[in-house]
Amino acid sequence: MLPYLLMLGFVMFWIVLEKHALNRTSFWLPLFVLTVFAGFRSDQVGTDTTNYTRNFNHQINAEYFQFNDDIEIGYQLLEYAILNFTSQYFWLLTITSFVIVYCYLKIIKKYSVNYWFSVFLFITLGVYTFSFNGLRQGMAMAIFTLAIPHLLEKRLIPYLLWCAIASLFHVTALFIIPFYFIVNLRIKPTYKVFATFIGSLLVSGLLVSYISSTNDRYESYASASTEAGGFLTIGFYVALMILLLTARYIYKIKDVAFQKLLTFYASGVVFVIPLAILGTNPSGPQRLLAYFTWALVLIVPMVFKRINNVYLYMLSIVVFLLYFILTTSRFSDLSPYLLNPTFKVLL
Incomplete structure (x- = not known):
């Protein structure tokens, strides 16, 4: 659990430091740190990760890649493209993590009234670590967040477009379409x-x-x-x-x-x-x-x-931190955090 807490602490520290030192909303360094933390993990972290890294672990050549009708085409095309230049699953986890974190941070930066607190919640509520288990749905969820501006501004066609793109990675994104009408x-x-x-x-x-x-x-x-x-x-x-x-x-x-x-x-x-x-x-x-x-x-x-109320902030930080520890260590099979064997030389 310690690596998760250290990652959280560093990201929070940097966001606050950059805001006070440069009066600037920190985006790129948190994006880098969160992407690397997710991308450098072993495929033993998370119950479903080995299912996503199977072709990489079996050193499948891209020309022998078999498309599966039961898996969304968007994800398969991404995996196929990566296998064309590498068999290291590090690249699959890193590229997908970059897309996921970028989408969320982009929306957080645009709409949050308290950026550091929003990023804190992004991590501690398990939004960030969701893809450590459900990679395809994690991609779909992150892409769907780009539909939120259109949901808020009542632009149906772009909203439907983002839902459709998200569904290329997990079909469940289509079930969110009716909520446009519910909200509006x-x-x-x-x-x-x-x-x-x-x-x-x-x-x-x-x-x-x-x-x-x-x-x-x-x-x-x-x-x-x-x-x-x-x-x-x-x-x-x-x-x-x-x-x-x-x-x-x-x-x-x-x-x-x-x-x-x-x-x-x-x-x-x-x-x-x-x-x-x-x-x-x-x-x-x-x-x-x-x-x-x-x-x-x-x-x-x-x-x-x-x-x-400052005391409410303090209490909420404790509650969400405890929730993060409990869900990460008990219910998500994400602890202990293990480094990809390829990078253990860094230790």
Whole structure:
């Protein structure tokens, strides 16, 4: 766990230092550090990483690469392109990590009212480390974030385009399309959230069955699970949703971007709750939750800026840090962090 904490500490230190020394929002060094940290890891870090590095470990020549109808074409083309010039999986992890971190930091820099705190949440909430397990969906989620400006500014066509591009890496990105209409409907946010929950109750069973039947890789999505990690995670995000909705009411936060982001987040959380009630595998449909929870990196700083209480900042840092330690070490199989054997000479 120590490498993760050292990485987090260094990134936070540099962002604060650059802001105070140069009055500049740090972008490129955090991007570099977070990319290298992800790219230099061993494929033993994360439960699914070895599935992505199999062709590299088997030294597959690009001309013998076989495209699989069950895997999204965008990811396969990327892997094929990398195999054309190297069989080192370091390049796969580094290139994908660069794209993922770049997309998130770009949106954070544009919309965050407290950049260092947003990056802190980006790491501690597991948004950054999500791709350490689900690389394809991690790519899809990151690309989808580029649709957020269009969601907020009510530009449907570009929003659909980014969702389509994201779906080339994981088909689940297509399920986020209806939330454009949910967020931008001219009715009270509370009604939107409630209607989404009821709708999910009605269709969640059919949705899980459909996903699991369309692709052999998703058969486990419909299997029951009693893993504590899934329920703990959903419970955590439901609690945050309630606190944020309460804060919006008490402090009368009327900012349009905040309202839309909170509606997007809350709708996504209640949409996934029925999937959890079904007892589905946390690594399956509940992974849809991550398309929405990343929005907390923008929402929480907005609320905290309005409350403006230093003790609340201190308490939240402790809570999110504990959450980061718990999820990284217990539920994600990301600890211990192991270096790619190719780079152990650096130690």
